[in-house]
Amino acid sequence: MSIVSSVAPRSGRTTELILLLGAVGIVGLAYVNLGLATTGSIPPGFAALGLGYLGVALAFHVVLRWKARYADPLLLPIVTLLNGLGLVMIHRIDIARGRDITDGVALRQLMWSALAVAIATAVLFVVRDHRILRRYTWIAGAAGFVLLLLPLMPVIGNSEFGSRIWIRLGPLSFQPGEVAKLLLAVFFAGYLVQTRDALSVAGRKILGLTLPRARDLGPILIAWLASLGVLVFERDLGSSLLFFGLFVAMLYVATERVSWIAIGLTLFVAGAYLAYLMFGHVQTRVLLWLHTFSPDALETSDQLAKGLMGMAAGGMVGTGLGRGRPDLTYLAESDFIIPSFGEELGMIGLFAILVLYVLLVERGLRTSLGTRDGFGKLLAAGLSFSLALQCFVVVGGVTRVIPLTGLTAPFLSSGGSSLLANWTLVAILLRISDHARRPLPDERQQAAVGEAATQVVKVR
Amino acid sequence: MLSELTLTVLRLGLLVLLWMFVFAVVGVLRGDLYGTRVDRRGSSHTPARGNPQIPPPAEGRRARPPKPPRGARKGPTRLVVTAGPLSGTTLPLRAAGTLVGRSPECALVLDDDYASGRHARIYQTDDGTWMLEDLRSTNGTYLGSTRITEPREVAAGSVLRIGQTMLELQR
Numbered sequence: 193m194s195i196v197s198s199v200a201p202r203s204g205r206t207t208e209l210i211l212l213l214g215a216v217g218i219v220g221l222a223y224v225n226l227g228l229a230t231t232g233s234i235p236p237g238f239a240a241l242g243l244g245y246l247g248v249a250l251a252f253h254v255v256l257r258w259k260a261r262y263a264d265p266l267l268l269p270i271v272t273l274l275n276g277l278g279l280v281m282i283h284r285i286d287i288a289r290g291r292d293i294t295d296g297v298a299l300r301q302l303m304w305s306a307l308a309v310a311i312a313t314a315v316l317f318v319v320r321d322h323r324i325l326r327r328y329t330w331i332a333g334a335a336g337f338v339l340l341l342l343p344l345m346p347v348i349g350n351s352e353f354g355s356r357i358w359i360r361l362g363p364l365s366f367q368p369g370e371v372a373k374l375l376l377a378v379f380f381a382g383y384l385v386q387t388r389d390a391l392s393v394a395g396r397k398i399l400g401l402t403l404p405r406a407r408d409l410g411p412i413l414i415a416w417l418a419s420l421g422v423l424v425f426e427r428d429l430g431s432s433l434l435f436f437g438l439f440v441a442m443l444y445v446a447t448e449r450v451s452w453i454a455i456g457l458t459l460f461v462a463g464a465y466l467a468y469l470m471f472g473h474v475q476t477r478v479l480l481w482l483h484t485f486s487p488d489a490l491e492t493s494d495q496l497a498k499g500l501m502g503m504a505a506g507g508m509v510g511t512g513l514g515r516g517r518p519d520l521t522y523l524a525e526s527d528f529i530i531p532s533f534g535e536e537l538g539m540i541g542l543f544a545i546l547v548l549y550v551l552l553v554e555r556g557l558r559t560s561l562g563t564r565d566g567f568g569k570l571l572a573a574g575l576s577f578s579l580a581l582q583c584f585v586v587v588g589g590v591t592r593v594i595p596l597t598g599l600t601a602p603f604l605s606s607g608g609s610s611l612l613a614n615w616t617l618v619a620i621l622l623r624i625s626d627h628a629r630r631p632l633p634d635e636r637q638q639a640a641v642g643e644a645a646t647q648v649v650k651v652r
Numbered sequence: 653m654l655s656e657l658t659l660t661v662l663r664l665g666l667l668v669l670l671w672m673f674v675f676a677v678v679g680v681l682r683g684d685l686y687g688t689r690v691d692r693r694g695s696s697h698t699p700a701r702g703n704p705q706i707p708p709p710a711e712g713r714r715a716r717p718p719k720p721p722r723g724a725r726k727g728p729t730r731l732v733v734t735a736g737p738l739s740g741t742t743l744p745l746r747a748a749g750t751l752v753g754r755s756p757e758c759a760l761v762l763d764d765d766y767a768s769g770r771h772a773r774i775y776q777t778d779d780g781t782w783m784l785e786d787l788r789s790t791n792g793t794y795l796g797s798t799r800i801t802e803p804r805e806v807a808a809g810s811v812l813r814i815g816q817t818m819l820e821l822q823r
Binding site: 207225229266510512515537544554 | 670672
C-alpha cells in the first residue's frame with residue numbers, strides 16, 4: 193500500500209569526495225603506523241607519497257565530475273582504499289625483506305597504480321557510452337582467447353612458479369589472463385544479448401530442468417574446453433575456474449535458467465576430476481589442500497601452512513602493522529597478501545577488507561540492475577561477478593576452502609597487470625553506472641515535442 | 653621514545669577507522685534507492701482488508717461522499733487500486749480516457765482472472781464530468797454495489813469494482 197514516485201537523482205559527487213578523503217586518510221594513517229612500528233619515526237617520504245596518492249585519487253575524482261557526473265559515488269573511494277592498503281602492506285613486506293623504498297616492490301606498485309589510474313581515466317574519455325563496446329563483440333572474443341593462449345607461445349611465454357601464465361618481452365613481464373578477463377566479459381555480454389532468447393526458450397524439459405538444444409550447447413562447450421585447456425596446458429586452475437565461472441554466471445543472468453548452472457557445475461566438476469586423475473600438479477594442489485600439515489605436503493610446500501599460522505598468530509585484533517612476521521610466507525606480497533593482512537590487522541581488519549570487496553561487488557550488481565540496456569546489464573553483472581569469484585578463489589585458496597590457486601587479490605596484491613585490468617574494470621563499471629543513474633530527459637518536454645504539428649503535415 | 657601505548661592506540665585506531673569507513677559507505681547505500689520515493693499511504697484511504705476476495709457491498713456506498721455540485725469541485729485526478737492483486741497502485745487519469753482491463757494495451761493492466769481484456773473506461777466529457785463506461789465485460793463493472801449497463805457519472809471518492817479489484821477515484 194504505497195505510492196512509488198520518482199525523484200530527481202543526485203550525482204553524489206560530494207559524497208564521493210568526502211569518502212575519498214577518508215580513504216586516503218586511512219591509508220596515510222596505516223603508513224604512519226607502519227613507520228612508527230618499524231623505525232620509531234614517521235617515514236621520511238610520508239608527505240610526498242601521501243600527497244602524491246591523494247593527487248592521483250583527486251585527479252580521478254575530477255575526471256568523474258567532468259566526464260561521468262552521475263557515476264556511482266562509492267566505487268572510487270572503495271577501490272582507492274583497497275589499493276592504498278595493498279601499497280602499505282607491500283611496503284611492509286619490503287621492509288621485512290630489507291629492501292629500501294627506492295628499490296622495493298612498493299614503489300613499482302605505486303607507479304603501476306598511477307599508470308592504471310591514467311588508463312582508467314583514458315577509458316572514461318574514450319568510451320563515452322558503454323554500448324559502443326558491443327560493436328567489438330567478436331573482436332573482443334578473439335582477442336581474449338588469443339591473450340589467454342599467448343603464454344603458450346614458445347618465445348614470449350614464460351613459466352614461473354609452476355604456472356605458465358606470464359609473457360615476457362624484454363624486461364617487462366605481463367599476465368595477459370587479467371586483461372583477457374575484461375575482453376571475454378565484453379564478448380560474453382555481446383554474444384548472450386543476441387542469443388539469449390534461443391538459449392532460454394528452446395529446449396525440452398527433463399526432471400524439472402529445461403535442457404537446452406544441442407546446437408545451443410555449442411558455446412558453453414567451447415568455453416569449457418578453453419578453460420580446461422588453460423587448466424591443463426598453463427597449469428592455472430584459478431584462471432580456468434574464473435573464466436568458466438564468469439561464462440556460466442553470465443549465461444544464468446541472461447537466461448534466468450537454473451539448468452545452465454547445473455550443466456556448468458557438472459561439466460566443471462567432471463573436468464576438474466579428470467584433470468586430477470591425469471595430472472600430477474593438480475594432485476599436488478589437492479594434497480596441499482586436504483592434508484596441509486602432513487609431512488608429505490610440508491615437504492612439497494609449507495606456504496599454505498605458514499599463511500594459516502600467520503593468520504592464527506594475528507588473532508582477533510592482529511599484531512599491528514610492522515609487528516608480525518608475514519614475510520615468512522613465500523609470496524606474502526602477492527598471492528598471500530590476504531594472510532599478511534590477517535596477521536597484522538587481525539580478523540577484525542581482514543573482515544573490513546572483505547566487506548569492502550562485498551560492497552564493491554554490490555555496487556557493480558546495483559549498476560547492473562539500474563541500467564536500462566541488456567548489454568550493459570550483462571556486462572556490469574559479469575564484471576562484478578568476476579571480481580567476486582576472484583576474491584572467492586583467492587580467499588578460499590588461502591583459507592583451505594578450495595585448493596590453492598595462483599590468482600591475485602584484486603587491488604591488493606602486487607602485480608601490474610592485475611592492477612591495470614581491475615582499474616579498467618572499475619572504469620567500465622563507472623561508465624555504465626553513469627548511464628544507469630543519469631536522469632531521464634523530461635517527459636513533459638518530450639510530450640510537447642510530440643504534440644507539435646509539423647510544418648508540412650497539418651494534423652488539425 | 654615512542655611508547656607501546658601510542659602504537660596500540662594507532663593500530664586499534666586504524667581498525668576503528670576502517671570499520672567507520674565501511675559504515676559510512678553502508679550509510680550512503682541506505683540512501684541508495686535513488687530514482688524512487690516510497691510513501692506509505694494514510695490508513696484513511698485503506699479499506700478493511702479482511703477478505704479482499706468478496707468486498708462488502710456496503711463499502712462502496714459508505715465510502716462515497718455526498719455528490720458534489722457539478723463544476724463546484726475539481727474532478728478526480730487519479731485512480732487508486734484499493735483491494736485486489738494490484739492494491740496500492742496509483743495512476744493519473746487522462747481526459748482522453750483511461751482503459752482498465754487485462755490486455756497489455758490498457759493504461760491499468762489488471763492481474764485479475766475475473767477481469768476482461770478491455771473491461772472498462774473512465775473518460776471526461778466535454779463539459780468536464782467524468783464518466784465510467786463498461787466495455788461489455790463478462791463479469792461487469794460495479795459502481796458502488798450496482799452493476800452498470802450504460803455510462804455513468806463518477807466523481808472523486810467513487811468506488812468501482814472490476815472482478816476482484818476495488819478501485820477508487822481520488823482527487
